[in-house]
Amino acid sequence: MSHQKEWPLWEVFIRSKQGLDHKHVGSLHAADAEMAIQNARDVYTRRMEGVSIWVVESRNIHASNPDESAAFFDPANDKVYRHPTFYEVPAEIKNM
Amino acid sequence: METIVEKSLEEQFEEKIANEIRIEPKDWMPEQYRKTLVRQISQHAHSEIVGMLPEGNWITRAPSLKRKAILLSKVQDEAGHGLYLYSAAETLGTSRDQMINDLHSGKAKYSSIFNYPTLSWADIGAIGWLVDGAAIMNQVPLCRTSYGPYARAMVRVCKEESFHQRQGFEIMMSLCNGAPAQKQMAQEAFNRWWWPTLMMFGPKDEESPNTEQSMRWKIKRFTNDELRQRFVDMMVPQAEFLGLTVPDKDLKWNEAKNGYDFGDVDWEEFWNVVKGNGPCNKDRINARVKAHEEGAWVREAALAHAQKRAQREAADQAK
Numbered sequence: 001m002s003h004q005k006e007w008p009l010w011e012v013f014i015r016s017k018q019g020l021d022h023k024h025v026g027s028l029h030a031a032d033a034e035m036a037i038q039n040a041r042d043v044y045t046r047r048m049e050g051v052s053i054w055v056v057e058s059r060n061i062h063a064s065n066p067d068e069s070a071a072f073f074d075p076a077n078d079k080v081y082r083h084p085t086f087y088e089v090p091a092e093i094k095n096m
Numbered sequence: 097m098e099t100i101v102e103k104s105l106e107e108q109f110e111e112k113i114a115n116e117i118r119i120e121p122k123d124w125m126p127e128q129y130r131k132t133l134v135r136q137i138s139q140h141a142h143s144e145i146v147g148m149l150p151e152g153n154w155i156t157r158a159p160s161l162k163r164k165a166i167l168l169s170k171v172q173d174e175a176g177h178g179l180y181l182y183s184a185a186e187t188l189g190t191s192r193d194q195m196i197n198d199l200h201s202g203k204a205k206y207s208s209i210f211n212y213p214t215l216s217w218a219d220i221g222a223i224g225w226l227v228d229g230a231a232i233m234n235q236v237p238l239c240r241t242s243y244g245p246y247a248r249a250m251v252r253v254c255k256e257e258s259f260h261q262r263q264g265f266e267i268m269m270s271l272c273n274g275a276p277a278q279k280q281m282a283q284e285a286f287n288r289w290w291w292p293t294l295m296m297f298g299p300k301d302e303e304s305p306n307t308e309q310s311m312r313w314k315i316k317r318f319t320n321d322e323l324r325q326r327f328v329d330m331m332v333p334q335a336e337f338l339g340l341t342v343p344d345k346d347l348k349w350n351e352a353k354n355g356y357d358f359g360d361v362d363w364e365e366f367w368n369v370v371k372g373n374g375p376c377n378k379d380r381i382n383a384r385v386k387a388h389e390e391g392a393w394v395r396e397a398a399l400a401h402a403q404k405r406a407q408r409e410a411a412d413q414a415k
């Protein structure tokens with residue numbers, strides 16, 4: 001049997017329609033970016049799910065560490081004043 | 097001040113499961129949970145891929161251009177399902193090559209249903225209607241399975257499945273409304289596929305040792321027997337509508353349980369097919385291995401081409 005070497009893994013992001021964000025939909029293997037985009041079209045947009053595709057080689061994605069997520073996202077925990085609901089608006093005031 | 101009790105990783109994991117919080121790839125998980133998922137997801141992926149073979153057998157012989165286009169499209173969907181599932185399994189640390197090797201060596205299993213032959217065009221109708229119907233029954237609860245990437249893959253799969261079942265039902269309906277010989281073809285296909293389809297839900301609960309743990313981890317939401325019962329209850333009225341006779345002399349409505357009583361599956365046949373002795377086990381694996389080996393040069397050439405282009409680009413930039 002021939003020696004095996006896998007094509008690299010790519011993450012696929014699709015914009016479902018003009019005006020919306022690209023959203024992660026899945027991943028696939030491909031030899032290069034062009035092939036990744038073509039394969040993504042064939043697999044992830046068979047029913048007109050997209051108008052634009054991004055692919056990123058998975059090894060280029062850096063992620064926050066889930067084990068540290070409690071501490072990492074902690075700074076946002078006690079800052080309720082960042083939300084509009086923190087503020088009291090008198091009933092007489094309309095449109096705010 | 098409140099005391100902070102350090103929770104063990106295991107406790108945190110169990111807490112997430114209890115609170116219906118999905119487990120994601122980089123989260124800590126028990127080794128056995130990971131192993132169970134790799135086995136189940138890769139087995140599921142293999143089933144999608146091997147499942148293309150019995151239907152692919154009829155693409156060139158579909159009775160009309162419309163049916164050919166539909167069947168081609170369905171089989172293409174199944175390839176996509178395989179890909180979604182392989183990708184989900186890869187997030188658990190296994191590799192595509194490893195999974196494919198395991199399929200080809202016989203170490204990994206796939207659904208035993210695909211080891212039965214498709215003898216007539218009516219079999220294509222029966223597969224869509226029954227086999228995809230059973231697959232949907234299995235897959236809908238998996239959209240809520242506890243492992244995030246698996247659940248997301250299943251949502252995508254389920255969206256695509258319902259057309260599969262409907263096109264199968266439509267084929268059966270055309271045959272059942274056709275000439276007596278066509279109706280008979282439909283009945284014979286139904287007879288061939290009914291029992292193997294019931295086997296798709298897996299062994300009886302008391303003979304399925306992994307079920308309990310999988311239910312606790314919320315990988316599975318229903319037991320094999322529960323799903324099998326639901327499937328029978330759903331399909332019998334559809335068969336009646338088509339004017340087909342369910343090939344089970346023990347089938348009887350049971351008012352008390354609000355469901356059908358039905359005969360026992362031939363478990364000896366089931367285990368025999370699982371062990372590799374079904375009518376098409378060897379053909380299926382041989383076809384997969386052949387396709388993989390004959391495609392090796394394409395995979396190598398594409399990689400070599402990509403490397404060459406990358407080198408050229410690097411050289412241009414260095415200028």
Ligand SMILES: [Fe+2]
Binds near residue numbers: 173174257
């Ligand atoms: Fe499928």
Ligand SMILES: [Fe+2]
Binds near residue numbers: 174228231257260
């Ligand atoms: Fe399907």
